[in-house]
Amino acid sequence: MSANASPTGQTPTVTPAPVRNDAVRESAFLKACRREPVPHTPVWFMRQAGRSLPEYRKVREGIAMLDSCMRPDLVTEITLQPVRRHHVDAAIYFSDIVVPLKAIGIDLDIKPGIGPVVEQPVRTRADLARLRDLTPEDVSYVTEAIGMLTRELGSTPLIGFAGAPFTLASYLIEGGPSRTYENAKAMMYGDPELWADLLDRLADITAAFLKVQIEAGASAVQLFDSWAGALAPADYRRSVLASSTKVFDAVAGYGVPRIHFGVGTGELLKPMSEAGADVVGADWRVPLDEAARRVGPGKAIQGNLDPTVLFAGREAVETKAQEVLDSAAGLEGHIFNLGHGVMPNTDADALTRLVEYVHTRTAR
Numbered sequence: 001m002s003a004n005a006s007p008t009g010q011t012p013t014v015t016p017a018p019v020r021n022d023a024v025r026e027s028a029f030l031k032a033c034r035r036e037p038v039p040h041t042p043v044w045f046m047r048q049a050g051r052s053l054p055e056y057r058k059v060r061e062g063i064a065m066l067d068s069c070m071r072p073d074l075v076t077e078i079t080l081q082p083v084r085r086h087h088v089d090a091a092i093y094f095s096d097i098v099v100p101l102k103a104i105g106i107d108l109d110i111k112p113g114i115g116p117v118v119e120q121p122v123r124t125r126a127d128l129a130r131l132r133d134l135t136p137e138d139v140s141y142v143t144e145a146i147g148m149l150t151r152e153l154g155s156t157p158l159i160g161f162a163g164a165p166f167t168l169a170s171y172l173i174e175g176g177p178s179r180t181y182e183n184a185k186a187m188m189y190g191d192p193e194l195w196a197d198l199l200d201r202l203a204d205i206t207a208a209f210l211k212v213q214i215e216a217g218a219s220a221v222q223l224f225d226s227w228a229g230a231l232a233p234a235d236y237r238r239s240v241l242a243s244s245t246k247v248f249d250a251v252a253g254y255g256v257p258r259i260h261f262g263v264g265t266g267e268l269l270k271p272m273s274e275a276g277a278d279v280v281g282a283d284w285r286v287p288l289d290e291a292a293r294r295v296g297p298g299k300a301i302q303g304n305l306d307p308t309v310l311f312a313g314r315e316a317v318e319t320k321a322q323e324v325l326d327s328a329a330g331l332e333g334h335i336f337n338l339g340h341g342v343m344p345n346t347d348a349d350a351l352t353r354l355v356e357y358v359h360t361r362t363a364r
């Protein structure tokens, strides 16, 4: 099967979304996604909007995480903060991977310092019935916020995102964050039919959520399969790949770049790349030239500075950032990022200096 073939043989019926303007289309970020020559290596950071920024902590004061995601004014402000401060090459829409689940009525919350917690975990076929389809009306605040954002962003592209079916399933089944994923894996190994149906449902919800963002004006989308690294490649292929492929197929027709990322997925880069994304992210455990070999030709690579390096002082940051740039030197299409999200205690100035370093060192 070719990397972009649909497992169902269906071709998406959507028409390409118009790119907001020529400047966005010609931005370094979108060029790198398309593997075209760039004026400099584009940079953005996963979790660039968030607790590392004092201005974020200020506007979020007294407002719960999920409530903030439903307020277009706040979403717009928080999404713009890292663009203003760090001069990153792309904005990422401020939200969370559990927002579409909340929007279809799943009783969940994001607990500070813990993460998503689901009141009644999804563990049986009866539980599956609680996962209804997502309609654009369920997330009208997303459409509204992206409309506001794209007016403010000018030539800076906006990345929409969603959680991949496996990572969403891990929260739904475990009821919260897990180190072992014992309940999720118990379903995957013990009741493969229920597992497949659950991931397929989540694929539809995720695809619907990405479509809303693209139709509202997102210029690229990233699918976070953050916890897929917990799986062996054979299990990923057997039990996860089809659902992520379904998501990428569903949005292929828009022509916006699709990015795929997970943590600790060095051994999964090949099967993950088969799900169909245009750009594959790698964490810091695999050098980018090796990541590109595993991913195969025809895809851009994103990554992969260890986020903890930012605690080590300017010289170490530059040395390690240069190592990333050197390992990416032979690639067609590199987007500089961290190997996972910005950690909350990161010095914001260290991030600003890192963007400047990458831009200066790669200016052509």
Ligand SMILES: Cc1c2[nH]c(c1CCC(=O)O)Cc1[nH]c(c(CCC(=O)O)c1C)Cc1[nH]c(c(CCC(=O)O)c1C)Cc1[nH]c(c(C)c1CCC(=O)O)C2
Residues within 6 Å of the ligand: 045, 046, 047, 048, 049, 050, 051, 060, 065, 092, 093, 094, 095, 096, 097, 098, 110, 111, 112, 113, 114, 115, 116, 161, 224, 226, 341
């Ligand atoms: C696994 C995952 C989640 N959420 C997300 C993922 C995939 C990325 C990854 O692997 O890190 C994705 C996410 N969550 C958030 C964003 C915002 C956009 C950006 O990247 O700047 C993005 C892209 C905001 C957020 N999502 C969350 C915060 C922190 C809550 C707060 O600021 O009050 C933010 C800014 C909460 C959250 N939500 C989740 C976790 C693990 C946490 C952290 C819990 C904590 O440490 O408090 C689930």
